[in-house]
Amino acid sequence: MEKVNGIEIMTSVKWKCPSNIAIVKYWGKKANQIPCNSSLSLTLAHACTETEVSLSAKSSDGVIELDYFFEGSKNEMFGARVEKYLAANIESFPFLRENALTIQSSNNFPHSAGIASSASAFGAIALALLDLRYQDAERPSQEIFLREASHIARLASGSACRSIFPDYALWGENARVPNSSNLHAIPVTEIHEEFEGMNDTILVIEDEPKKVSSSAGHSLMQEHPYAFERFRQANDRVRYLVDILKNGDISAFIEICESEALTLHAMMMTSKNYYLLMKAHTIDVIEKIFDFRSETKIPVAFTLDAGPNVHLLYPKKYRESVQEFVQMELAEMCKGVIHDHAGRGPMKMNN
Numbered sequence: 001m002e003k004v005n006g007i008e009i010m011t012s013v014k015w016k017c018p019s020n021i022a023i024v025k026y027w028g029k030k031a032n033q034i035p036c037n038s039s040l041s042l043t044l045a046h047a048c049t050e051t052e053v054s055l056s057a058k059s060s061d062g063v064i065e066l067d068y069f070f071e072g073s074k075n076e077m078f079g080a081r082v083e084k085y086l087a088a089n090i091e092s093f094p095f096l097r098e099n100a101l102t103i104q105s106s107n108n109f110p111h112s113a114g115i116a117s118s119a120s121a122f123g124a125i126a127l128a129l130l131d132l133r134y135q136d137a138e139r140p141s142q143e144i145f146l147r148e149a150s151h152i153a154r155l156a157s158g159s160a161c162r163s164i165f166p167d168y169a170l171w172g173e174n175a176r177v178p179n180s181s182n183l184h185a186i187p188v189t190e191i192h193e194e195f196e197g198m199n200d201t202i203l204v205i206e207d208e209p210k211k212v213s214s215s216a217g218h219s220l221m222q223e224h225p226y227a228f229e230r231f232r233q234a235n236d237r238v239r240y241l242v243d244i245l246k247n248g249d250i251s252a253f254i255e256i257c258e259s260e261a262l263t264l265h266a267m268m269m270t271s272k273n274y275y276l277l278m279k280a281h282t283i284d285v286i287e288k289i290f291d292f293r294s295e296t297k298i299p300v301a302f303t304l305d306a307g308p309n310v311h312l313l314y315p316k317k318y319r320e321s322v323q324e325f326v327q328m329e330l331a332e333m334c335k336g337v338i339h340d341h342a343g344r345g346p347m348k349m350n351n
């Protein structure tokens with residue numbers, strides 16, 4: 001038997017899962033990780049988490065016995081979040097009653113770079129756990145396996161359920177999108193060539209951890225004065241964006257993408273406990289993007305996550321000119337620049 005950190009390992013699997021950036025945002029949720037509106041995102045290629053999950057004999061009678069290592073060191077805080085999630089969902093992973101778990105995880109993107117690490121982290125954990133579950137049971141089709149992984153990932157972190165699928169993924173019930181579900185994401189597969197291989201350049205404005213967590217932000221939507229209208233708007237936009245991705249209308253894409261970013265931050269600024277995550281350079285960068293677009297007619301769109309960093313989305317044919325613009329005009333306002341693009345989704349690795 002192989003030993004990891006002095007523990008005898010019975011079996012282990014390793015998965016790599018990418019992060020994603022939402023174009024239409026998930027902001028507001030109900031009990032059991034049910035979103036208040038549907039959302040649609042771009043899955044990234046380079047920004048990934050690699051996670052090895054190993055099983056060994058239990059040494060205590062605790063419900064979950066977990067050692068969680070991030071980049072080689074024990075991470076008690078994230079480990080506690082994973083443990084709580086596993087205990088709450090033990091029915092999905094009955095083998096955790098008899099086995100101890102070691103999780104070793106690492107990201108190939110810098111911490112606090114404005115890339116959603118919980119999406120890739122929980123995506124990878126969900127895939128690995130499901131893979132372990134099917135070592136002793138008949139494995140379903142790949143389609144069902146991915147849907148189940150998305151479901152399991154959602155229970156840990158909403159945005160993680162979209163990372164299971166390549167390119168573009170949609171999560172949340174939408175009356176006008178067939179097969180959409182609150183329980184798991186679905187792949188959006190009819191993509192015009194304009195949007196294939198979409199680029200995402202991440203402009204890191206601030207690399208400090210943010211002061212208000214996404215969970216706190218979601219809960220502020222519960223009594224938000226504009227919540228009803230916001231959820232309606234997001235659902236309309238998801239349906240519209242599905243058509244845009246099909247017909248290649250880049251101007252309509254830019255309009256939805258940028259308005260979504262500003263609406264997300266407007267929700268934060270207008271909630272009861274209002275707060276502000278944009279920094280001065282976030283606005284400076286956005287204004288430069290507006291100027292660049294109107295001068296060159298090159299279709300670049302910005303979006304924002306729940307943080308100050310800016311994602312620049314643009315079709316692959318404009319790669320050279322946009323990256324030159326970033327280098328010449330934006331890089332000096334940023335703590336870092338990361339070039340990424342649409343990716344092919346998660347992958348099982350050899351361990």
Ligand code: DP6
Nearest residue numbers: 022025026039157158159214215306
């Ligand atoms: C602004 O998925 O991080 O990135 O479900 O509480 O883990 P939890 O929230 P999380 O929220 C993501 C919010 C967002 C928008 C989005 O990704 O759709």
